[in-house]
Amino acid sequence: MQGRRRGRRPRHAPGRRPVRPLVVRGALHGTSSLRLGIVPPGGIRVQHPVRRRGPTRDGSLVGGVPLNRARPAADRRDVTTSGPRGRLRRRRTAPATPSELLDRLGTLRAAPVEVAAGDDVHTVLRRIVARVGAAGSAAGHLLVVAAPDGGAPLVHSAGLPAPQAHALVASLLAGVDPGPDVIVVDVASARRSHGRLAAVRRPGEGALELDRDVLAVHAGHAAATLDLLVATADVRxxxxRTGALLALAAELARATDAAAVCTAVAEAVPRVVGADHGALLLWEPAAGALVTAAVAGRPGGSRELTQQGSLRAEDTPELVGLLTDHEARVLDAATCSPRVAALLETLGLTHVVAVPLLAGRTLLGVATASWTAGSAPARLDGDVLALLRGVVDQASTALEKSRLVETVAHQATHDALTGLPNRVLFLDRLGSVLATTGPDQHAGVLFCDLDRFTSVNASRGHAAGDELLRRVAARLRAAVRPGDTVGRLGGDEFAVLLTGLTRPEDADRVVGRVLGCFERTFRLDGAEVAVGTSIGVAVHTGEGGVADVLLSAAHAAMDRHKHVSRDGLDGLDAAGD
Structure with missing residues (x-):
């Protein structure tokens, strides 16, 4: 009888092929043996521990199984896991066909690319939940992550009833064990922890160790994608903010006065800081109050903030502190003074960051960034405060510059002694009025020259003469109508611009009030001094008026009167064109 040939393989039943078991060791969560069906000769052989988290460098390996070679043909699968004390548990689950395994592996392979292709964070989170559901066998899944821009956590779920999803969210946020039917993995990267991903098994189903691996892979994809989204959001x-700061610098360079500076700063604060409202308040030392100069932000609240007018230091402890130490303040409606709390409640605001504008040690004003309920960042004393200080640095320089320009412009167009418009500004305003005078409208000029001013200046000195000019200017301003302009043309000569005259004779009433200014004496150095004036009147009717011509006509009328009468009783001569 011929013996069996050495090395000959045992015979198999017809139509059956020899098989070998596939064993994968070194799982992520403890050591486990996964028996993935039967594999034909030349199939997969794994001889070393593998990593279960994510693909290899070429993206072809997930959980230690080459995606382009896996061809399991199992009609069942047994999962043996080792518990924390080494006890083994074996369970039998529903059969897994080769096509199902291939679909799951293909899903894992496609996940990183498709998940990262989301347009926004919500799209990405929905795609993550959908992908993990397609790759796993759990009844439902839930993803809870921190919002990239702060605020309430973002929650997405699939396959779970609303009550169950809400209860699971509460457990995950509180850090409570959700129970044996739930597998939870962290969505975390080396940079930050984003949240948690959970899978809920079906009733009566055994352990979900394979789903744990699927969750771990997708959690890695989710963390990497969220890192990218957060980084992209930060860059944007x-x-x-950089664009807003550059735009602010350009706007401040174009600003011609303090009002334009205040408006530009208030509008920039929400864009740079991310606040709901921005405002700039100017300090008025004479009133001892901050006065609202400009407000920007959401409609409604900005208008109400503007209408609040001013904050007096005596009513606001926070303002007293700011005036004392010139330091920024972070205000919370729940902890601030009653005056500020009432103001914030009226405006619908809950948090305010206030930074002073300083020129050296001089307070110019305060810039504020404010938020409505539920919209304020978690911290206001970090980046928010730093960004607002960056805006304030630009604002302080621009405001100080604009005030210097305004001072120079005022000095160039106003009389330094009386503060009245000088000849240049008076002629400019007269030309503007004449340019807008209609065919049946009238504009007039009063030219006033003081009588006996030279003798007062010579006998009592220039200081007394200057004081007399200041008091004459004050009386003239009080005598004219609100829309009229009083100017000092030089020496002892003053002029009054009359606008909106219904008839040329209406100028006579103003002349009477001007003459009345000199009926009372002026007290200079303890003595009563009587001073009179000679007045010339010129009125233009209709269009085509010229400022120099009308002023010269009034001057000539005054000269005629001065030669006729020097006692001030008949101190009026008129000219018209």
């Missing part, structure tokens, strides 16, 4: 936010 910083780009927008």
């Amino acid at each position: 936010r910083e780009t927008a």
Whole structure:
């Protein structure tokens, strides 16, 4: 009888092929053996521990199984896991066909690319939940992550009733064990922890160790994608802030006065800081109050903030502190003074960051960034305060510059002694009035020259003469109508611009009030001094008036009167064109 040939393989039943078991060791969560069906000769052989988290460098390996070679043909699968004390548990689950395994592996392979292709964070989170549901066998899944821009956590779920999803969210946020039917993995990267991903098994189903691996893979994809989204959002936010700061610098360079500076700063604060409202308040030392100069932000609240007018230091402890130490303040409606709390409640605001504008040690004003309920960042004393200080640095320089320009412009167009418009500004305003005078409208000029001013200046000195000019200017301003302009043309010569005259004779009533200014004496150095004036009147009717011509006509009328009468009783001569 011929013996069996050495090395000959045992015979198999017809139509059956020899098989070998596939064993994978070194799982992520403890050591486990996964028996994935039967594999034909030449199939997969794994001889070393593998990593279960994510693909290899070429993206072809997930959980230690080459995606392009896996061809399991199992009609069942047994899962043996080792518990924390080494006890083994074996369970039998529903059969897994080769096509199902291939679909799951293909889903894992496609996940990183498709998940990262989302347009926004909500799209990405929905795609993550959908992908993990397609790759796993759990009844439902739930993803809870922190919002990239702060605020309430973002929650997405699939396959779970609303009550169950809400209860699971509460457990995950509180850090409570959700129970044996739930597998939870952290969505975290080396940079930050984003949240948690959970899978809920079906009733009566055994352990979900394979789903744990699927969850771990998708949690890795989710963390990497969220890192990218957060980084992208940070870049966009910083780009927008940088653009807003550059735009503010350009606007401040074009600003011609303090009002334009205040408006530009208030509008920039929400864009740079991310606040709901921005405002700039100017300090008025004489009133001892901050006066609202400009407000920007959401409609409604900005208008109400503007209408609040001013904050007096005596009513606001926070303002007293700011005036004392010139330091920024972070105000919370729940902890601030009653005056500020009532103001914030009226405006619908809950948090305010206030930074002073300083020129050296001089307070110019305060810039504020404010938020409505539920919209304020978690911290206001970090980046928010730093960004607002960046705006304030530009604002302080621009405001100080604009005030210097305004001072120079005022000095160039106003009389230094009396503060009245000088000849240049008076002629400019007269030309503007004549340019807008209609065919049946009238504009007039009174030219006033003081009588006996030279003798007062010579006998009592220039200081007394200057004081007399200041008091004459004050009386003239009080005598004219609100829309009229009083100017000092030089020496002892003053002029009054009369606008909106219904008839040329209406100028006579103003002349009478001007003459009445000199009926009372002026007290200079303890003595009563009587001073009179000679007045010339010129009125233009209709269009085509010329400022120099009308002023010269009034001057000539005054000269005629001065030669006729020097006692001030008949101190009026008129001219018209």
